[in-house]
Amino acid sequence: MSILQNAADVLRCFSKECPDLTVTEVVRRLGIPKANASRLLKAMREAGLLETIGDSYRHRPGRLMLDLGTAYRSSSNLIARAGEAVGEVSQRFGHTGYVSIREGLEVTGVADFPGTNALRVVGAIGRRLTAHESATGRSLLARLTGDEVRALFAGRDMPAELDEKLADIRRDGFALSSQEATPGVDAIAIAVGDPATEEAVSLCIVYPHSLVDDKGRDEMIAALSEGAARIAGELGDTAFVPPRI
Amino acid sequence: MSILQNAADVLRCFSKECPDLTVTEVVRRLGIPKANASRLLKAMREAGLLETIGDSYRHRPGRLMLDLGTAYRSSSNLIARAGEAVGEVSQRFGHTGYVSIREGLEVTGVADFPGTNALRVVGAIGRRLTAHESATGRSLLARLTGDEVRALFAGRDMPAELDEKLADIRRDGFALSSQEATPGVDAIAIAVGDPATEEAVSLCIVYPHSLVDDKGRDEMIAALSEGAARIAGELGDTAFVPPRI
């Protein structure tokens, strides 16, 4: 197996929750011989893929990785446009907004906008959610056909009401969640895609349930869908369903 | 040379300005044989370090890299704290703020806060600045001794007035720039370090020159230095100079 694969496996060990690793932690997680892990981390350090924290044994991703995240975002004008649209809505209403992408049954935030209200939802970026258990994930799943969704669940049980929920999203053009992943937190999500690159992103606003009534929610849906519709129009996304409240 | 080194070199080709690459672009930039580049990119793709955009020949950093940037930020509680402090100041005054780190004679933004004023400075993150030609860079250089700074310029000419400028920063505890990197844009920067990890970051606010008078500027210096002083106190940074306006 290529050493690149091993290096990538090491990198995959990092996350917001686990921001640094030692040689033995890598050994435990990947089940590789200690000697390999030691040399691998050393080589990755020398290549700049990792760096040590202070002069301790702890390793974190190299500084290089910061730039790559940025490059990723600007490589996709879908993400850039989506970020712009969400940023506007986030600022107008003061609630936190983010843009996320799906990979299999997981969704990850790629951009976020903190929101300005005193009571706001924080920390969306870098957190992984299960696609079918969040509005943002379902808005992305709804872009697939029923068969494609079932294929994603190959092996696992597909939640009973998911089909129905996705049908609703396909009809309405937007997804909602109320106190689902986090108590007291509601979310609105609308997905849009770029046919040229076959990417799709979800534009999402999260807000405290207690702070927003139906009217406020509908205003945000309208604002978000205006942004999404503009992007869909510009990029020629035919799968986009103009939201109807 | 390890293939990791080559892979890292490929990754270093990416930036905000160059968010995707083809095989031949890599060949041109790195001067390696075409066959190697082709196989290297393929291996990196298979490892998840890269991905292709749509079904074209263009490559961009893998999705993985997004998470790594996030991990990097949360690996350093200095960066996290600095981000918090800058975020508060940014929001209070509506101007863009960012946190950056120095590496040799370059500084890079690691976190940014867009600012809410209609007239604001955008796009700080991922952009590299020359350390001595920006307030944020000089605030970091001022933490070094004169000899250390001269060592950084080994070979190159060290700008004549830099020594003097850095002395001022060491005395005042903050750095200013007025229309230096960008016409019409001023900046305030204060550096703070974590003795435990030997990291240092700069807290910086950038704002349109035309929008802020001396009084407003001093208020921002005060707010920023309050945040910086709190961090310095908590982490025990003895090199920190409490700013005096």
Add this chain to the structure above:
DNA sequence: AACATTGGTTCCATTTTATGGAACATCGTG
């Protein structure tokens, strides 16, 4: 329609690296 041009991949023998088990080194602690 034949022909260069550009961009990418595959093939092969040779050279360079990675592997994993075990011995060795280092550090902090009871």
Add this chain to the structure above:
DNA sequence: CACGATGTTCCATAAAATGGAACCAATGTT
């Protein structure tokens, strides 16, 4: 000081990367 936990070095073997050239495919060009 001995212990346990962690990280590094050594070695022969197994597995890679290398680079030159041939090959493939799409795109313009006369």
